[in-house]
Amino acid sequence: MKLTCDIAIVGAGIVGTACAYYLAQEGLKVIVIERGPVGGGSTGSCMGHIVVLHDSVPHLALTSFGRQLWQQISLGLPEGVEYNQCGTIWLATTQQQIQQLRSQQTYYNQYGIATQLLDQDALCDAEPCLRKGVAGGLYVPDDAVIYPPAAACYLLAMAQSNGAMLLQGCQVMAIGPDGSIRLQGNQIIYAGIIINAAGCWASQLDRQLPIIKRKGHLAVTDRSGAVLRHQVVEVSYLQSVRQDAGASVAFNVQPRKTGQILIGSSRQIGAEGTEVEMPVLAHMLQRAVEWMPILANLKVIRAWAGHRPSTPDHLPMIGPCPGNERVWLATGHEGLGLTTSLATAHLIANMIAGRPCQIDPGPYLPGRLLQGTYA
Amino acid sequence: MAKTILDMDVVIVGAGPAGIAAAVTASRFGLKTALVEDSPGPGGQVWQETPSGRPWSRRWLNRLRACGAQVLGGTTAVCPVDQRTLLVETLDDHHVLAWRHLILATGARELLLPMPGWTVPGVFGAAGLARLAKNGWPVAGKKVVVAGSGPLLLPAALTLKRYGARIALIAEQAPIGRLIGFALACMYLAPAKLLQAWLYGLRLANVRYKMGCWPASVEGDVCLKKVSLVHKGLKIAIDCDILACGFGLVPNLELARLLGCSIQQGVVCVDQWQRTSVPGIYAAGEQTCIAGMEHAILSGRIAALVIAGQYQEARPMLGACSRARRFGHALARAFALRPEVLGLADQETIICRCEDVTAGQLQPYTDWRKARLMKRCGMGPCQGRICGAALSHIKAWPYPTARPPLLPTRIATLIEGTMAVQKAANEAKGDQI
């Protein structure tokens, strides 16, 4: 039997499931193809911080739109997704960094994003376990955290309730410009549009995609009783994000609903495996202890590592491949895929329907990084 | 603060019979040896120093004291830092041990299988409770059902009886036919063991012992009230205070797995010289074969002799060691678990005690990864030690990959231990230039 559909999505990470979520709502016949567990790729090893980032205008636009969409659906999210609008606090130590927070605030104001500057005392009240003497912070109250794999499962379940189908345990071997998808075992599926949402592995299906893996480590503590109320990130995290060589770490901690603390984060290029590397783990923990000395005596119950799918300009690729309207991309979200998944899917749904988009899709179109045509 | 690294010829993890025998033997040849043990003192599962300590164990413990090996009690092996170092942690400190040879002698733990009510206070591991009793846990006057499987049920029951417990029943799940076959095999492989079992039998003469009988559920809320068992297709209910229940032993493989040692059929693979698949790493005792104390001692001695290059002395032990292993295999066949005891849990039965995950919640999942992603099964402080063993039996799920740290570990330990190793590596590089 020939399996056909309007849309075939390769990959059931947070991005693929978000696409299924919106596209199935449109009444399209959607098939999601996933070789492993739903949300078991990068999505299953990430931090789940829904955060507005002001790295560049396109970043700000996509992250704030993404956050807004999460907020919209947050009331319907099941408990297991653990949506918690705890807000982010960005930390500054030097006067120069305080200045940086001020301009960040001005910038956010222009986009209607609520913020509040915290002086040393206010910071102390907000996060009593931080080391003393941190110069100040910027509080972004609408940022949130979720439990990512559960979120992917929820989005997929909603899509399925609108008729979407999941083919699980199926590896996609090749996708063709004619809308054909060859599965392992040579079964072929025909789709009006194929969306490649295979995260770090998207380039296995299309060699020209400039996606590399950026490894990240995380560690989680036991239920410690240490106080942490917000996701707390040092402002120089942004430098760590932009860094293109070697390994870097930044202080980035997250309160879990269970009372545990999730500690991040590291960035490394050229590390293929997901094994935990002690030097990187130790370096990352050391950084965390410098900011929150109390952490030194807490216990790590588990550490792991994952990969971020990253592009040369650190922006995702969202939209049709140049020269082929039947193969679309939704990948390369690097360290922000959780945050921007719904925004990505929303853009794609509107572009496919030929409707205007809420934000300009231009900066994310794949054409900017791909010259070759697909045909 | 980065600490100095303790340089050792031989590091042994686990101070049970296997680790102690290895430490004593290695020290004889002047090898600088450290013995790392999680419990406060050496002894493992059978040689703990208790007021009633047996002469044999006292002899080995005396040898250990005299041999010059450095015994690090109350010290847990947490993870390797690099290929030749091991990070260990104590209650309030940590060390890095650099080794030339590493012997894994981490032993085994009791297999607990989930059944309705098994999380009620009053349900214990059988051999575990016997150990607690020896250390002063009060069982006097308590009415106890001893149930499960394996040769440890009898000595456990006997110990409990000696400390004043009233044993209502000993229930062995294995059918009588298989046990008779096993007894015949023992006549050849381990006649002493048979005699021992017979002596146990005499001393437990007036205790009810049923074969082909197993516990099905436990009732009680704040504490245990009643145990239901199945025997010959019928349910028997027994009012009691304690269920002492163990379904045999499972090797502690976490460290071996993390070090990349090949593991097959639930044990660390070793050759006749106790060498694992990783050069420089040896394994001895229960984690290479559940075969009891004699095997543990022999295999520990062989590993140390091989490290010391004393093949002459090791060679005559190989026969006995392999016979002991065959005894272990016969043991495993005789006490193989019947399918019924693997299916005791109902929908509401908790499987992962750390994260409160029930059997019903796990039903949709076909492997660890999914169960962990969706239900956090095995992600609590015990890191799947209890539910992992249970699920590998119930659902035949292979164990999840091991990651450092193996056990909850202080952040300071991870930082300082790693830095010490890095510092040493940098200094070594400097020396070369």
Ligand SMILES: Cc1cc2nc3c(=O)[nH]c(=O)nc-3n(C[C@H](O)[C@H](O)[C@H](O)COP(=O)(O)OP(=O)(O)OC[C@H]3O[C@@H](n4cnc5c(N)ncnc54)[C@H](O)[C@@H]3O)c2cc1C
């Ligand atoms: C340590 C770390 C921390 C992070 N923290 C955050 C954070 O706090 N906030 C945030 O917004 N983002 C964060 N991220 C980034 C985020 O994890 C990713 O951007 C996001 O998960 C990408 O989602 P995805 O759906 O594109 O990829 P994935 O989740 O990897 O999904 C791709 C799926 O495709 C499947 N697949 C691949 N190839 C095939 C094939 N040939 N056939 C069938 N199936 C296939 C894979 O099995 C996989 O399930 C973090 C990442 C890391 C590593």
Ligand SMILES: Cc1cc2nc3c(=O)[nH]c(=O)nc-3n(C[C@H](O)[C@H](O)[C@H](O)COP(=O)(O)OP(=O)(O)OC[C@H]3O[C@@H](n4cnc5c(N)ncnc54)[C@H](O)[C@@H]3O)c2cc1C
């Ligand atoms: C609860 C229990 C009771 C038993 N009772 C009997 C009995 O009465 N009679 C009998 O013949 N056999 C008994 N056995 C079987 C017993 O295991 C063997 O006979 C014998 O003790 C095996 O010796 P071993 O050295 O291999 O392991 P063990 O004696 O189990 O010693 C292993 C040691 O390694 C330590 N260890 C493990 N992991 C780490 C780590 N990461 N860091 C530091 N230390 C670690 C453990 O604390 C333990 O002390 C019992 C087993 C169990 C589990």
